[in-house]
Amino acid sequence: MITFPCAKINLGLNIVAKREDGFHDLETVFYPVPLTDALEVKLMDEHFPSEVACDLKITGNTIDGDEQQNLVCKAYNLLARDFSIPRIHAHLYKRIPSQAGLGGGSSDAAFMIRLLDERFRLNIGNAEMERYAAQLGADCAFFITAEPSFATGKGEILAPVDTPQHNLNGYYLAIVKPQVAVSTADAFKNIAPKRPLKCCRDIVRQPIGTWKEQLTNDFEQTVFAVYPQLADIKRSLYAQGALYAQMSGSGSSIFGLFNQAPNEIEKLFSDAFVFVTKL
Structure with a gap:
């Protein structure tokens, strides 16, 4: 089986x-x-x-x-x-x-x-x-x-959570994972816990166009400081037309959500693991 x-x-x-x-x-x-x-x-x-x-x-x-x-x-x-x-x-x-x-x-x-x-x-x-x-x-x-x-x-x-399914249907997802491994323990070391102004559960019910300014990953600040290439990937995904981009979990993958198939992603990140699919 x-x-x-x-x-x-x-x-x-x-x-x-x-x-x-x-x-x-x-x-x-x-x-x-x-x-x-x-x-x-x-x-x-x-x-x-x-x-x-x-x-x-x-x-x-x-x-x-x-x-x-x-x-x-x-x-x-x-x-x-x-x-x-x-x-x-x-x-x-x-x-x-x-x-x-x-x-x-x-x-x-x-x-x-x-x-x-x-x-x-x-x-x-x-x-x-x-x-x-x-x-x-x-x-x-x-x-x-x-x-x-x-x-x-x-x-x-x-x-x-029933609304993200409807929000993401038909969008394209690109995941980029460079040759970087982030330890979860290390990612937690410099975290200062705090409640966000708005809960992620509520933000994902909104149109994806609003996520960039409101939907955050607290690990990005500490992890990007150690691995600036991850911040570069996130910026590159936005430059390629991503509606929203974020590090997943404590890293080191960065994903982007797109309206149209991001055909240049694999060429752009030829030295990284890249996965692209339609949701």
Whole structure:
């Protein structure tokens, strides 16, 4: 059985408070986009000599580190504590760039939970799957349904957002991810939490033409100071006719929304990962 974990972009991202547990409360609108990985699960033969219950193979984009520490394996092990799940072979083909603010790892974990639930008829239900996913990462819960959502708390408290879908239908999305990796921990270091004048949930209900002056990502100020090339990409997207451009998450991807297909983007950023699609 195979599934295709999708990426996300953030429409606005505001760090509103520092929590007692050391984390931060935020407000953002998660929006799914059709840039995907591929995740396949097959039963492991009972005689196959494996020391692990989830035998993971990763191809495509290189991911450093022990594969058993990948969120796909962690998702399997999390469910295996509470459910009887057979040993499996999992193949993850990575296309979503890492450390890009696109949620690729979180999506892989959530889609693994969904895949195991469907394949082995666990009948967990979306609400319970979201609770499992939230244990693996702050934005993992969003990917259980992967529908536009207003997120608060650490990103795990979700509420439906129905208007961005209508706002973005028919627009073109361009994502540019240069050869820069931004650590989320580093991005948080110099953040000064504050509430915005207007909540991103309300701004995205407005016409996109109003977003440039009102819809902000609090990480841009600190991240752009360290990586000025990201600010240059954002300016270039506006120069190419973007109606709105922003860094996604804590970086390092910059996305732009366009009325017409931005045909020069791939040529302009030939040394970067570029993804263009119609929404």
